[in-house]
Amino acid sequence: MGRANYADQTGEYYTAFFGLSVGLERLAKLILVADYAITNAGQMPAERVVRQYGHKLADVMNAADGVAAKHALKLDYRRPVTPISQKIVECLDAFADAGRGRYANFAALGDPNLGKEEPIGKWWGEVAELILKEHYYGKATQKRVEGHASLVDAVMSPVSMVLYINETGDAMHDVLTSSIRTGQTELVQRYGRYYALTAVRWLSEVFSELSRSACYTHKIGAFFGVWEYFQTYTVDDSFLKTRKNWPLA
Secondary structure, eight states: OOSOOTTTOHHHHHHHHHHHHHHHHHHHHHHHHHHHHHHTTTOOOOHHHHHHTOSOHHHHHHHHHHHHHHTTOOOSSOOOOSHHHHHHHHHHHHHHSIIIIITGGGGGGTOTTSOSSOHHHHIIIIIIHHHHHHHTTTSHHHHHHHHHHHHHHHHHGGGOOOOEEOTTSOEEOSHHHHHHHHHHHHHHHHHHHHHHHHHHHHHHHHHHHHHHIIIIISOOGGGTTGGGGGGGGSOOHHHHHHOOSSSOO
16 A cells, blocks of 8 residues: 555555455454354354354454454554544445455456446545545645645656556646646555554454453463464554554564
């Protein structure tokens, strides 16, 4: 997500959508499995039970939230509920749905019934615009980005031709527009990564606390040490906003 852009890294969007949607779903299901084991005296759920959890990301995350409340877990990082965070989950949920997002490009092969929602356009139109509204429009960042774009335009326009297609499918024909979009994209990359990681952080802490309880309180050895895999995600905002590679080394 921190590398995806309209110019030369559009494939990174799909890589991010796939990894995040699958990763968040599986992490939420780990929480449900841990809860099942605690509730059933250490017995792990059968495959058919896990299948019943389904694949709707929003649903399994809501179920994980219910587990945290059920066990009265004391968390340092609560579930992110900002409009941006909620919209990220909606977009990832739509992408994970084969009929809406994951096979969006199949529509180009001639079947209009596949791919009703193009994931990159949906992300920019719903998530990115909320990020820009919160962190860009009317802020010093907008003045800086547009001032720099004006300088680049003055120097490059007389000797340059521009044709880019942005995330929403619109053509950009001039240096000024594309330069502004580049500045906006850098902001969306940073905050898109940050807000997605707040969801990862919350689920990581829920699972870590629950697995410690399963191991030490309920004597379920299968959960011993599993929380160590998630420690680098349970860090404060200064890490989430500045580190570009995850998990932290």
